[in-house]
Amino acid sequence: MALYAAAAAVLEGVESRQGSIKGLVYGSRFQNVKQLYALVCETQRYSAVLDAVIASAGLLRAEKKLRPHVAKVLVYELLLGRGFRGGGGRWKPLLARHQARLKAELARLKVHRGVSRNEDLLEVGSRPGPALQVPRFVRVNALKTCIDDVIDYFKRQGFSYEGRASSLEDLRSLKGKHFLLDPLLPELLVFPAHTDLHEHPLYQAGHLILQDKASCLPAMLLAPPPGSHVIDACAAPGNKTSHLAALLKNQGKIFAFDLDEKRLASMATLLARAGVSCCELAEKDFLAVSPSDQRYRQVQYILLDPSCSGSGMLTRQLEEPGAGAPSKKRLHALAGFQQRALCHALAFPSLRRLVYSTCSLCQEENEDVVQDALQKSPGTFRLVPVLPSWPHRGLGTFPGAEHCLRASPETTLTGGFFIAVLEREEVSSSVSQTEALGPELTPSPAPKRKQQQRKLAAGASTPPCT
Structure with missing residues (x-):
């Protein structure tokens, strides 16, 4: 529940003009600031939609002890997020009692506005434009692992590796559970936009760095x-x-x-x-x-x-x-x-x-x-x-x-x-021209497959390459 309480506190602080999202997130002392930041940003983006659904479902009238900002974060997770990744605590059974009504109100709102996707409910100014549709870049931390092991790990998780990208169009067209190796940086993997890896075991173990x-x-x-x-x-x-x-x-x-x-x-x-x-x-x-x-x-x-x-x-x-x-x-x-x-x-x-x-x-x-x-x-x-x-x-x-x-x-x-x-x-x-120019970062061959794959326990971190 700590994640949702922290997110609600940040939203309340932003609303009362106590500071920006980033400033309040860093000041929250919540350990995983990136996870908190992502949840707050997405909840804020859907704020008007969530307010409408919560009001139509009568959630705050039925549950008088549920604070508005906590309700907003929880309903986002239930309807638009990835479920109760933060545990949910005592609020999870409470939300479960209202789950059917909340989903029905979200569906009714879509019908009323003539849309079929959640994102289409956003106001024009809140929709993710080109700046929010960039791929998810993931740098492999060479201090703890190597690119081959990470690719193997994701493949065992059901992701499809498409090799090294040859153009920006390859990156732009990424969808679903497909991922690529960046055409320029040799330890950078590329996933579709909005791929959430904050709870991935390799990220939590420091083997992956989520970095543009x-x-x-x-x-x-x-x-x-x-x-x-x-x-x-x-x-x-x-x-x-x-x-x-x-x-x-x-x-x-x-x-x-x-x-x-x-x-x-x-x-x-x-x-x-x-x-x-x-x-x-x-x-x-x-x-x-x-x-x-x-x-x-x-x-x-x-x-x-x-x-x-x-x-x-x-x-x-x-x-x-x-x-x-x-x-x-x-x-x-x-x-x-x-x-x-x-x-x-x-x-x-x-x-x-x-x-x-x-x-x-x-x-x-x-x-x-x-x-x-x-x-x-x-x-x-x-x-x-x-x-x-x-x-x-x-x-x-x-x-x-x-x-x-x-x-x-x-x-x-x-x-x-x-x-x-x-x-x-x-x-x-x-010095020579090559040394003076530094790394040209020209594409190198795609990672060579190991003859013997490392076997990793589910959820375990990858060992460094030898």
Whole structure:
């Protein structure tokens, strides 16, 4: 019942304007924040439908001890979700008494509105547009398992593996229990949109990381070799940090900073579940970290993913109902912080390579920030041209901006994202072109089938490949 009580509390907080969904979820102290976040977002999306069904069925009149927000979450699970995955507690038999009436009222509402699918009941502004129809990307955590074992596991669960995708259209047409290997990232599996894996045993054991494809690119493009010292400047919630650790094979050091105590606590839980052992967390403002501190004298790689407007986030309309484009005042404040953070990162004396990324679509937070940093350190760093086949490039606001990457649901079937890779000039001139460009992430052969399949007990975690 803890899941449903927590979801109801978040919904009530959003309604009373105590904060956004994300802020309230992280502040709830519920252990599985992703599961809670998904349930709250979906319940909120169907809020008007649920209110209508609950009122027509007379549920709150019949059950006076049932609080409205708890009722909404429970009815969502009963009618539109996946059943009582959170247990249901004492409310499960209560809802069972009203199940037939609630289902009848939902069916009557569909007939009244002339629709046949649940999603067709949504108002136009609440329907999942292109931004909510991107596939479910799942990164296989190489610290705990390997791609072959995970594919085998899903196949034994009744999923159909279709091999490596050859185009975006392959990803767009995914349906049912079919899944693919991403055409670009070698440890990224792709499932149909809205596939819910929050309760999957491999996710709960840290063998899978639910991470958008665009969000996987920063760590891959930073490409720190095992043994490196890396700074993750604004680290929470930790998906990119766990990805860096996997690339390092837990060999080396990650210094991860974040100011938010609650987000950092959730991040610590995520990293422990993912098997990360090379990371040092610090509740600290990255701008207060001295580049001359001897602890960071070996840092050659920095990932900077600072706070931003979130205008590219797929669920922003659910977190902030009715939110439009960020105001000029807010963009100016955010860009000022981002510029300071990027210039500060470039001041680390041993830095060789840096990736700057945001989940924003705004030029002020992206190309303008990068241009400002390059102008303040002329001849010291340059933009690295990466992934030449990537279809969505930076806005042509200054020479070289085309080396940056952009992402969007329409062009890349991902969340909205921006990435720039900067490298010290003397590094670029002293290494081969291949090393300077970093990973091109060209498609590699599809995973080779093992001659002897590993047998996994139902619900057990996969062992790492040897």
